[in-house]
Amino acid sequence: MNFSQWSRTLVKTIAVVLALAVPTALAISSADARVGGGFSSGSRGSRTFSAPPSTTTAPGSTSQFNRTFSQPGAGMNTAAPARGGLFGRGGGFLGGLAAGFLGAGLLGMLFGGGLFGGLGGLSSILGLIIQIVLVVFVVRLAMSWWQRRNSPQAAYAGADAGGGQQTSYRSGLGSGLGGGFGFGANNAPLEIKPADYEAFERLLGDIQAAWSNEDVAKLHTLATPEMVSYFEQDLAQNRARNAVNKVTNVKLLQGDLAEAWREGGTDYATVAMRFALTDKTVDRNTGAIVAGGEQPSEVTEVWTFARRSGSPWELSAIQQTN
Numbered sequence: 001m002n003f004s005q006w007s008r009t010l011v012k013t014i015a016v017v018l019a020l021a022v023p024t025a026l027a028i029s030s031a032d033a034r035v036g037g038g039f040s041s042g043s044r045g046s047r048t049f050s051a052p053p054s055t056t057t058a059p060g061s062t063s064q065f066n067r068t069f070s071q072p073g074a075g076m077n078t079a080a081p082a083r084g085g086l087f088g089r090g091g092g093f094l095g096g097l098a099a100g101f102l103g104a105g106l107l108g109m110l111f112g113g114g115l116f117g118g119l120g121g122l123s124s125i126l127g128l129i130i131q132i133v134l135v136v137f138v139v140r141l142a143m144s145w146w147q148r149r150n151s152p153q154a155a156y157a158g159a160d161a162g163g164g165q166q167t168s169y170r171s172g173l174g175s176g177l178g179g180g181f182g183f184g185a186n187n188a189p190l191e192i193k194p195a196d197y198e199a200f201e202r203l204l205g206d207i208q209a210a211w212s213n214e215d216v217a218k219l220h221t222l223a224t225p226e227m228v229s230y231f232e233q234d235l236a237q238n239r240a241r242n243a244v245n246k247v248t249n250v251k252l253l254q255g256d257l258a259e260a261w262r263e264g265g266t267d268y269a270t271v272a273m274r275f276a277l278t279d280k281t282v283d284r285n286t287g288a289i290v291a292g293g294e295q296p297s298e299v300t301e302v303w304t305f306a307r308r309s310g311s312p313w314e315l316s317a318i319q320q321t322n
Contacts, residue, residue, distance in 0.1 A: 033281045040319040041227065042318060044317050051064075062321055191260075192257055192260050199313045200305055203305065204273060205250045209247075216228065216235070243282065243284060251277075255272060257270075304317035304318075
């Protein structure tokens with residue numbers, strides 16, 4: 001086998017691996033179809049890039065944010081485009097377009113063609129690589145323009161830039177949630193009362209219900225504009241697939257406070273929650289189940305809630321646990 005034949009075989013092998021990897025990644029994401037899509041999304045004020053303390057409910061670590069408007073060293077007063085990979089759901093319509101376009105080129109190589117033409121030795125391989133780089137560059141420019149055009153304002157303004165880890169003291173208060181104070185070196189201590197835990201538990205169920213009903217107007221009353229922007233992206237992708245996600249039978253099983261603090265006029269509370277739910281995705285026309293099922297499952301996530309003075313709590317972030 002000469003070099004040209006070997007190089008063509010290598011490129012086709014890589015194409016097979018990538019062509020199989022893309023649908024696999026999409027299948028994995030569809031399994032986490034509940035609200036938030038299994039991503040870590042949102043903002044925790046100045047603590048967005050600080051991991052919340054572990055708790056009895058979530059003793060492990062939490063994932064870093066895949067999608068956030070916050071910038072390192074800034075509070076929630078900084079709005080930035082949501083971050084996402086080329087094939088990530090954060091890319092929205094253009095991300096899916098890029099995946100389909102590149103995937104078509106890879107499949108074309110399997111049948112003797114390249115992204116724009118055939119392979120004819122080392123020079124053609126280098127040409128193909130250059131073409132792919134150019135395509136990715138153009139798509140990223142288009143994605144950046146699209147996100148700037150559709151990026152909403154940040155959820156809250158005037159948050160302090162202070163931060164730092166804090167510990168929390170928990171006692172058995174609330175409906176399955178621990179209660180107590182959260183203390184931070186650079187933030188004012190914040191007492192979380194039983195009524196607050198009841199609000200958190202109620203938001204858990206109400207947000208899942210509004211998501212299942214695709215009620216964006218209701219979501220705007222339950223979550224920050226940043227979180228709603230992610231929900232709208234995910235709902236749009238479900239509609240593009242002619243699917244709708246239904247989350248029912250949501251029940252809090254266990255929860256406790258990780259930390260609570262005040263930044264300027266905004267209160268924050270990060271709570272670990274383990275809850276049961278029935279998560280299924282059905283065909284929008286026929287109602288046939290395409291992912292998930294009727295069997296209940298359990299999920300542990302870390303939710304952060306925020307409120308301005310005189311306003312109710314809103315969902316500000318969801319983080320996955322490791």
